[in-house]
Amino acid sequence: MYSFKNDYSEGAHPRIINALVESNLEQTPGYGEDSYTEKAVEILKQKIKRDDVDIHLFVGGTQTNLTAISAFLRPHEAAIAANTGHILVHETGAIEATGHKVISIDVSDGKLRPEDIKPALDAHTDEHMVKPKLVYISNSTEIGSIYTKNELEQLSKFCKENKLFLYMDGARLGSALCSEENDMELSDLGRLVDAFYIGGTKNGALIGEAMVICHDSLKEDFRFHIKQKGALLAKGRLLGIQFLELFRDDLYFDLARHANKMADLLKNEISRAGYKFLINSPSNQIFPILPDRLIEKLEENYSFYIWEKVDPDNSAIRLVTSWATKEENVLAFIKELKSVIDSEQ
Amino acid sequence: MYSFKNDYSEGAHPRIINALVESNLEQTPGYGEDSYTEKAVEILKQKIKRDDVDIHLFVGGTQTNLTAISAFLRPHEAAIAANTGHILVHETGAIEATGHKVISIDVSDGKLRPEDIKPALDAHTDEHMVKPKLVYISNSTEIGSIYTKNELEQLSKFCKENKLFLYMDGARLGSALCSEENDMELSDLGRLVDAFYIGGTKNGALIGEAMVICHDSLKEDFRFHIKQKGALLAKGRLLGIQFLELFRDDLYFDLARHANKMADLLKNEISRAGYKFLINSPSNQIFPILPDRLIEKLEENYSFYIWEKVDPDNSAIRLVTSWATKEENVLAFIKELKSVIDSEQ
Amino acid sequence: MYSFKNDYSEGAHPRIINALVESNLEQTPGYGEDSYTEKAVEILKQKIKRDDVDIHLFVGGTQTNLTAISAFLRPHEAAIAANTGHILVHETGAIEATGHKVISIDVSDGKLRPEDIKPALDAHTDEHMVKPKLVYISNSTEIGSIYTKNELEQLSKFCKENKLFLYMDGARLGSALCSEENDMELSDLGRLVDAFYIGGTKNGALIGEAMVICHDSLKEDFRFHIKQKGALLAKGRLLGIQFLELFRDDLYFDLARHANKMADLLKNEISRAGYKFLINSPSNQIFPILPDRLIEKLEENYSFYIWEKVDPDNSAIRLVTSWATKEENVLAFIKELKSVIDSEQ
Amino acid sequence: MYSFKNDYSEGAHPRIINALVESNLEQTPGYGEDSYTEKAVEILKQKIKRDDVDIHLFVGGTQTNLTAISAFLRPHEAAIAANTGHILVHETGAIEATGHKVISIDVSDGKLRPEDIKPALDAHTDEHMVKPKLVYISNSTEIGSIYTKNELEQLSKFCKENKLFLYMDGARLGSALCSEENDMELSDLGRLVDAFYIGGTKNGALIGEAMVICHDSLKEDFRFHIKQKGALLAKGRLLGIQFLELFRDDLYFDLARHANKMADLLKNEISRAGYKFLINSPSNQIFPILPDRLIEKLEENYSFYIWEKVDPDNSAIRLVTSWATKEENVLAFIKELKSVIDSEQ
Structure with a gap:
């Protein structure tokens, strides 16, 4: 997890x-x-x-x-x-x-x-x-x-x-x-x-x-x-x-820059996968809107906050990155997200 | 006044x-x-x-x-x-x-x-x-x-x-x-x-x-x-x-009943004069919506709060009655209101 | 009382x-x-x-x-x-x-x-x-x-x-x-x-x-x-x-002057009767020290605060006068006080 | 220091x-x-x-x-x-x-x-x-x-x-x-x-x-x-x-025991040197009463609070020990204290 x-x-x-x-x-x-x-x-x-x-x-x-x-x-x-x-x-x-x-x-x-x-x-x-x-x-x-x-x-x-x-x-x-x-x-x-x-x-x-x-x-x-x-x-x-x-x-700025970079990576890939965001957030918190079924699957291996229900089938979640987030964590998350999408099609 | x-x-x-x-x-x-x-x-x-x-x-x-x-x-x-x-x-x-x-x-x-x-x-x-x-x-x-x-x-x-x-x-x-x-x-x-x-x-x-x-x-x-x-x-x-x-x-209830009666009298007559109210208020505060010009005239001899602007030409005012409000005060106010209306037509 | x-x-x-x-x-x-x-x-x-x-x-x-x-x-x-x-x-x-x-x-x-x-x-x-x-x-x-x-x-x-x-x-x-x-x-x-x-x-x-x-x-x-x-x-x-x-x-000063005058009258008479005071208080509150037995008697017809125990047999009481204190009230109190003293001797 | x-x-x-x-x-x-x-x-x-x-x-x-x-x-x-x-x-x-x-x-x-x-x-x-x-x-x-x-x-x-x-x-x-x-x-x-x-x-x-x-x-x-x-x-x-x-x-108790032991050591040696204490304090704070001149000398190499003036020539100081106080620190302090005393005699 x-x-x-x-x-x-x-x-x-x-x-x-x-x-x-x-x-x-x-x-x-x-x-x-x-x-x-x-x-x-x-x-x-x-x-x-x-x-x-x-x-x-x-x-x-x-x-x-x-x-x-x-x-x-x-x-x-x-x-x-x-x-x-x-x-x-x-x-x-x-x-x-x-x-x-x-x-x-x-x-x-x-x-x-x-x-x-x-x-x-x-x-x-x-x-x-x-x-x-x-x-x-x-x-x-x-x-x-x-x-x-x-x-x-x-x-x-x-x-x-x-x-x-x-x-x-x-x-x-x-x-x-x-x-x-x-x-x-x-x-x-x-x-x-x-x-x-x-x-x-x-x-x-x-x-x-x-x-x-x-x-x-x-x-x-x-x-x-x-x-x-x-x-x-x-x-x-x-x-x-x-x-x-x-x-x-x-160091303070290096750490923040890293956190942002990890958030951008998440944002870009989630966007590329076809999803929208609740708000434009150019910092280390992002709020993608995902189908509830997808969210449920992701929750098996990842923890994050479900921010708000957007419509009956979709919710915005909050993903936060930090100085400690590794690129491999992000890539693994994206991989999982994509594999769930693929398996559903 | x-x-x-x-x-x-x-x-x-x-x-x-x-x-x-x-x-x-x-x-x-x-x-x-x-x-x-x-x-x-x-x-x-x-x-x-x-x-x-x-x-x-x-x-x-x-x-x-x-x-x-x-x-x-x-x-x-x-x-x-x-x-x-x-x-x-x-x-x-x-x-x-x-x-x-x-x-x-x-x-x-x-x-x-x-x-x-x-x-x-x-x-x-x-x-x-x-x-x-x-x-x-x-x-x-x-x-x-x-x-x-x-x-x-x-x-x-x-x-x-x-x-x-x-x-x-x-x-x-x-x-x-x-x-x-x-x-x-x-x-x-x-x-x-x-x-x-x-x-x-x-x-x-x-x-x-x-x-x-x-x-x-x-x-x-x-x-x-x-x-x-x-x-x-x-x-x-x-x-x-x-x-x-x-x-x-x-006494407490007699006084309140009198205040309400005076408010009702105001309400009925203002209503009869063709005006609406901001809210149904069956107590001693009423909120008639009147033309701003009329309000201005009324303010010459009466004081009351202008509650809110309703549209560019009309505002709701607040009229409050009490145990001390006399029927003659109410009738005089109504008379003045009607005379202003008449003079404007 | x-x-x-x-x-x-x-x-x-x-x-x-x-x-x-x-x-x-x-x-x-x-x-x-x-x-x-x-x-x-x-x-x-x-x-x-x-x-x-x-x-x-x-x-x-x-x-x-x-x-x-x-x-x-x-x-x-x-x-x-x-x-x-x-x-x-x-x-x-x-x-x-x-x-x-x-x-x-x-x-x-x-x-x-x-x-x-x-x-x-x-x-x-x-x-x-x-x-x-x-x-x-x-x-x-x-x-x-x-x-x-x-x-x-x-x-x-x-x-x-x-x-x-x-x-x-x-x-x-x-x-x-x-x-x-x-x-x-x-x-x-x-x-x-x-x-x-x-x-x-x-x-x-x-x-x-x-x-x-x-x-x-x-x-x-x-x-x-x-x-x-x-x-x-x-x-x-x-x-x-x-x-x-x-x-x-x-008026404000007249009333205060009267209250003080009544307190002075009390003070002088109590002093004359041989009692001391807890503190010099040249205003409308006085604190005579009286024998507890005397206090008890006085309490039958007068109410006042017992301020503090001074020794095993005596306490200070607080007497407050005001614009409303009449000279006759003060004189009656003093008379009572003296009569209790006399009856005890 | x-x-x-x-x-x-x-x-x-x-x-x-x-x-x-x-x-x-x-x-x-x-x-x-x-x-x-x-x-x-x-x-x-x-x-x-x-x-x-x-x-x-x-x-x-x-x-x-x-x-x-x-x-x-x-x-x-x-x-x-x-x-x-x-x-x-x-x-x-x-x-x-x-x-x-x-x-x-x-x-x-x-x-x-x-x-x-x-x-x-x-x-x-x-x-x-x-x-x-x-x-x-x-x-x-x-x-x-x-x-x-x-x-x-x-x-x-x-x-x-x-x-x-x-x-x-x-x-x-x-x-x-x-x-x-x-x-x-x-x-x-x-x-x-x-x-x-x-x-x-x-x-x-x-x-x-x-x-x-x-x-x-x-x-x-x-x-x-x-x-x-x-x-x-x-x-x-x-x-x-x-x-x-x-x-x-x-660990919690071991550390406290050590601090107390260091305080006891200080206390015993100061007592042996002929000084009294402001209060009996069987814990890691002690309050020896020392001549002001001695205190002044000790302050050259040690920091501590001067707690209160006891008489014109003496004050109580507060010495606090902790888990981190080493026996050598205590011994050095005592040595210094004794050497000051000796030099004054």
Whole structure:
């Protein structure tokens, strides 16, 4: 049984593991005040090309989102997210648990544009309603789509004009930035969003997400919030060592590029076999629409999520690739898919 | 300028004021432990025909909703409400501020039915999502519609089967129960919902809402929650005196019946003048659709909310009547409406 | 049975009731946007001698405290209060329920001085601890003591130097400002504290507290917080009418002066009878230490709180006077007290 | 520079690292539903000798405490802790941030006994105060003391009688259970407390704490709370693998025993050199009282916390040992200490 369920089925990239092994018996200060974390932060600032951002390392995505959003907002302020947004559907009301409403915007491709947000702003007119204050976007989105530089620039401009913070969930930022359709780099994010995080868990780290705070007014006392939410790791080095290894050269991007390449291979072959996709997703998640009988057969040797029923006989499935997906795994899957098709004809 | 903006434009019904005046210099214990409150509670229990409900008096609706819902739910549990629900749109995220998500259900008439709720339950499958636990309904709804006994029975049954608490916001319960289309009484609510409140503010009281907790598991320590939310009135007598006066005979229902009668009069005459309504609302809020030019003229002498644009030339407005609306106010409004129409032809 | 239990045993001063009666059938806008509230706010600003403060009317004290403090603090910030502080001991954890720790400072007289606060600041050194940010004081305090102008000036200076907001709970501010030992007036508060509230409930109003926000950075969007906490009264006029009546002349101060006078009378006579007091309280709460047998006798015709056991045979009781306490009530109590003493000798 | 600052200065015990390396490329389900976690849970249940406890793995201590306590309490309920309790002093108000007050009890040795708690219960009499509901203890405590079986039995009995949940923070449980003065084992905890966690971070794990819920009423929906607080690790295997390795034989206890042995060695030698200790701490934290001049010298080559000033010339320092402390490190420290003493005479 091989799994295309997600990009966190394995441990960490061997270089990460190796870095942990090598530093293991060294003594370091706790709580992220070690030299590994310092170096990792320094290198990240170079990649973002801004020395004035604040960077904090977290263990996981939900933790990062809830700590940041609750730190950034006053009690009466709300976040705005696409209806597919992770904070809306898959974080057990973590943001609401910190006291803030999340306003859901219906979109079809997981992305928010100014014209999607405008009506929500217009509908919130006075103190009988929450005050929308932060726009939450994901890149790549929960359904694999990515933002173009132009889209992000327009969104950024709109947010500034409307005094909204723009926050990007980068759980799969590596895959987004290494997509063939991408035209941005880390330094664009530093310029266009107020805060974002660079996801490690889903791109080769054992665990870890790097929060980057760009907007000055969001920086103050942030470590208090990290600690209060239970997110200040005693052995902060564990995160520092990993991000240092991921970014001291281009390992982070190499891994994401590989994941995308494997997804493209799957996409091309499935397309060639005559199937369509639920959405154009130029990243490491793809959503082919397959006959239910075919899906059933594939499930004998592969695990993946059935995303949604498309019509009585067909469903979209989600296939996720990662740094750990081998070309031979992909080829075997395609071979199986084709053999099932052939046997049915 | 006469206002049809809402049902809380005046002070209180003179009998209420009188009761306050007469008891004014009497000394009573604080925090709702006075004899007026005791008697009011006793009488309410008789009207509900259940001796085993717990009754607590509050000052206002948002306060009542947030205290009750946060007391009833555990941190991971969520409320479900129609998209027009007051807690969703007009309470500044008060429920979320206590940590709970409110799941919005799109409906056209302000009412929830089992088939509206079912998909939301089905979509919440595991611990990555909140657990829907309480269904919030309003009667009458925020757009004037009311529940029939049959509808409430089905909803109640559905909630029991799915281990959901059923909570009714009765800000305008008087108007609902005195509607010509109503077939329920207070005792039906005591049987069919787990908790509800009887709105006083919008039906003749100076201020005040009476919370009725029917389900045993929701009763424990409720006064702690009232106090913690800042809702335990030092001079609790102020609420007790009012509810005693409203319910020692049928004043509460007489006032609601009058408000409905005034709304019906408005409705019939507007209908006769050839206009339609946004929704069938057999209570004290009506939503006629009028030409914008006509609305503009009416606004010279009357205040009311413009509810929504219906087409380029017409809008729905909201007219609210109350215990304080006099027949002469209604007739004058109708006369003005007709004269504007005549002058335009 | 006559009660000296508190200063909210009766309804409202007749002039307040009268003002409510007279305005009763007038239509006004809701939510504090009526002309009574506007006028009340204007007059209060004149009394405070600052046109740039923001004033918001609330129903009760706990509600006011929790709304203000949660609006003023960021999630990691804490309030500091004397161990007798109302928010610490008698509000069911209302502040903590909004997410904020309240740091308790042991003092003997209910008052905070810079040297009491300093150690708490010194003990909170980094992000593993909350950040003290607001100093909560009461005037008069929960045990009847009051601040002198000099004390408040020093505290104000200390708070400014340490970037702490200074917040005054004025539930019994009237009694404090009308104490014979007082040397401040409302305008001093406007100058020395960042926010405070003027208590109405305990000084002749039916209900009501007037929140005054002096520090600019605390003003923004405050009405959102009021609404979110369920504290925005639909019939806001109810509060406006009362504060207008209390402050259009000096009724508020006249009532407080009367309450103090009654307390002084009690104090002098009890003192003359040979008893001591738990604390010097030059306001409308006094704490005589009486023999338990005497207390028992007095309880036959009077109700009051037994504050604390002082030694095996004596306890301190709390006697509270108000605008409604008549001299004859006080004289009768003293007569009874003396007759019990005489009968025992 | 060698550090005795804490027990999390190094990475993980080599066997833990090795287990991570060996399993690294294996695919497993996420969120703690992998076979490693399952096996770890099974083995822990055997050690606790109860098959009916629920076990959940967390990343860190503050996260564990806040998730558990907020899941266990209703909004009006409070925790009780010793004044040294970690949740009171070193978690940035994390518990308050979830809405709950923590009642502080002054004790001198970090431990709570029924007679310490009783006055707090007596002082909380009605709904104007929070309702104490959970007793938080640490074992070993934050100052190195440990509970005896008899003490815990009495505390457990007291809690049951007063309907209080008893919760044990076991960040350093290994050291407590392996202390020479200890007379309990894991199975006693399963019998005597309602929930506790077994700390991994401070005893050889890279990261990780194992929460054990014994009381049935605390178990329901616990995974929802974990996810909502951002504590549900995508790569849950990371925790499972570690706890499996720590408990598949007695590694966990071997490591704790070693840490204690190193602390005992330090203690004996410092004692022999003529110094006293702030507190009797039979675990891996010791608090010798040393002359300030000696401390200054030691700081040249060793890092440790200066705990508190004892008198003008002496301070207590904290020395912490761990699985990673080598006998040679201890001996070198003692040698240095003695040489400083000698040089001063």
